[in-house]
Amino acid sequence: MESISSIILAAGQGTRMNSAFPKVLHQLAGKPMLYYPIELTRKLNIKKRLLVIGFQAEKVKKNTSCFANDIIYVYQERQLGTAHAVLQAKPYLADFEGTILILSGDVPLLRYATTKRMLSHHKKSSSACTLLTVDIENPEGYGRIIRDCQKKITGIIEQCDLSEDQNAITEINTGIYCFNARELFSSLAEVNQENNQQEYYLTDIIKIFIDKGLLVTSITTQDKKEISGVNSRIDLARANKEIYLRNAIDHMAKGVTIIDPENTYIEDNVKIGRDTVVYPSTIITDGTEIAEKCQIGPYSHIVSSFIGTETKVYSSVVENSIVGKYTSIGPYSHIRPKSEIGDQVKIGNYVEIKKSNIEDGCKIGHLTYLGDASLDKNVNIGAGTITCNYDGKNKNTTTIEENVFIGSNNSLVAPVKIGKNSYTAAGSTITQDVPQENLAVARARQKNIANWAKNKTKK
Ligand code: UD1
Numbered sequence: 099m100e101s102i103s104s105i106i107l108a109a110g111q112g113t114r115m116n117s118a119f120p121k122v123l124h125q126l127a128g129k130p131m132l133y134y135p136i137e138l139t140r141k142l143n144i145k146k147r148l149l150v151i152g153f154q155a156e157k158v159k160k161n162t163s164c165f166a167n168d169i170i171y172v173y174q175e176r177q178l179g180t181a182h183a184v185l186q187a188k189p190y191l192a193d194f195e196g197t198i199l200i201l202s203g204d205v206p207l208l209r210y211a212t213t214k215r216m217l218s219h220h221k222k223s224s225s226a227c228t229l230l231t232v233d234i235e236n237p238e239g240y241g242r243i244i245r246d247c248q249k250k251i252t253g254i255i256e257q258c259d260l261s262e263d264q265n266a267i268t269e270i271n272t273g274i275y276c277f278n279a280r281e282l283f284s285s286l287a288e289v290n291q292e293n294n295q296q297e298y299y300l301t302d303i304i305k306i307f308i309d310k311g312l313l314v315t316s317i318t319t320q321d322k323k324e325i326s327g328v329n330s331r332i333d334l335a336r337a338n339k340e341i342y343l344r345n346a347i348d349h350m351a352k353g354v355t356i357i358d359p360e361n362t363y364i365e366d367n368v369k370i371g372r373d374t375v376v377y378p379s380t381i382i383t384d385g386t387e388i389a390e391k392c393q394i395g396p397y398s399h400i401v402s403s404f405i406g407t408e409t410k411v412y413s414s415v416v417e418n419s420i421v422g423k424y425t426s427i428g429p430y431s432h433i434r435p436k437s438e439i440g441d442q443v444k445i446g447n448y449v450e451i452k453k454s455n456i457e458d459g460c461k462i463g464h465l466t467y468l469g470d471a472s473l474d475k476n477v478n479i480g481a482g483t484i485t486c487n488y489d490g491k492n493k494n495t496t497t498i499e500e501n502v503f504i505g506s507n508n509s510l511v512a513p514v515k516i517g518k519n520s521y522t523a524a525g526s527t528i529t530q531d532v533p534q535e536n537l538a539v540a541r542a543r544q545k546n547i548a549n550w551a552k553n554k555t556k557k
């Protein structure tokens with residue numbers, strides 16, 4: 099395959115976002131906007147990938163480094179326009195002969211298939227430049243494609259430089275291009291700033307190419323959403339919706355039932371097994387794996403966790419944890435990071451579990467906090483029980499062996515160990531280890547004062 103390099107333009111501030119942060123770091127489906135074009139170049143297997151940054155460059159670098167490991171960051175100190183941005187990449191591609199794919203950091207919905215099609219058209223047609231253009235109803239804000247009477251492209255005019263009759267043109271420049279590297283860099287220096295914004299427009303290169311007799315062609319796409327530029331918060335909200343909807347559609351195709359795809363928020367890089375049902379208003383984040391036949395939601399938030407077969411998570415939060423098979427969680431419970439919950443566990447209402455290991459068959463039905471705890475098989479935790487795991491300095495562990503029955507409203511003051519098959523009485527404050535098979539009673543004995551009420555009223 100012919101060699102391809104890519105340049106993603108992302109140095110601008112994004113003034114129309116009205117934000118203190120660079121536009122390309124705004125979140126789309128749980129990831130910075132830049133994740134999407136960078137991921138696209140990774141999937142295309144492009145070896146040399148450049149990213150032009152400028153506005154708050156260090157912040158952009160820091161927030162993209164985890165998904166941009168072999169990206170070359172190119173600095174554009176002053177944002178003088180898109181042509182100037184591409185020019186900054188020239189020293190890195192001096193000896194490169196081949197195709198340069200140019201993507202915009204603020205066009206995150208561009209599809210892999212379209213880009214692939216564009217690259218192969220570019221090669222087949224031997225174009226010096228291939229444009230991705232689309233006819234849209236409301237072309238406001240985009241550069242317009244100018245064609246002659248034979249429909250040949252002659253140039254691109256930016257919105258603010260349009261004449262009145264050009265204003266009616268509905269074919270727009272998407273900001274996605276393939277260029278012959280040599281022709282691109284030898285013509286770039288000819289672009290000037292003679293326009294209403296006094297910027298070096300990359301789009302001016304089209305006329306320069308045409309004047310040199312170079313071939314400029316275009317392809318289009320039926321999906322008009324994929325080329326939307328994100329320039330405002332409204333565009334951001336639309337792009338968010340579109341990514342979540344695409345992800346939901348992908349999972350449905352793989353056999354997942356999604357009750358209301360418009361109100362389900364599944365991030366990239368999530369696996370869900372067949373016949374799992376995802377109920378509305380559920381958020382599932384990157385790195386999560388959910389097995390088959392589960393019921394997730396409504397109103398659940400699963401953060402980078404594993405959920406086993408036929409498990410239910412109803413109106414609850416599970417963060418960075420592992421949950422086994424045939425288990426049920428919720429409503430209104432919170433599994434905090436580093437917890438491991440076994441099979442056939444029942445976690446009911448208002449239960450918080452933190453960094454704990456809960457073995458198979460445990461029941462933790464109501465209003466409980468377990469932190470730094472280890473529960474062996476078939477432990478029953480009575481309502482209102484808490485582990486007192488923090489002494490103000492250290493986190494201490496609570497160990498509960500198999501078949502233990504903790505009565506309601508216990509305080510388990512850690513470090514403490516409750517032996518196999520033992521019981522604790524309701525209302526106990528357990529401060530000492532309980533040997534196996536024992537009953538621990540750790541509460542004041544009840545005293546009934548005869549006729550107390552009658553005597554009180556007499557006074
Ligand atoms: C650009 C195109 C326009 C096209 C539209 C599609 C130009 C002159 N115009 O307009 O024809 O219809 O995209 O979305 O290219 N950037 C830099 N350095 C700069 C300026 C911009 O890196 O000096 C980056 C921005 O961060 C952004 C991208 O280039 O990611 C596009 O810039 P933007 O200002 O958004 O251009 P548009 O006005 O949208």
Ligand code: CA
Nearest residue numbers: 204327328329
């Ligand atoms: Ca833009």
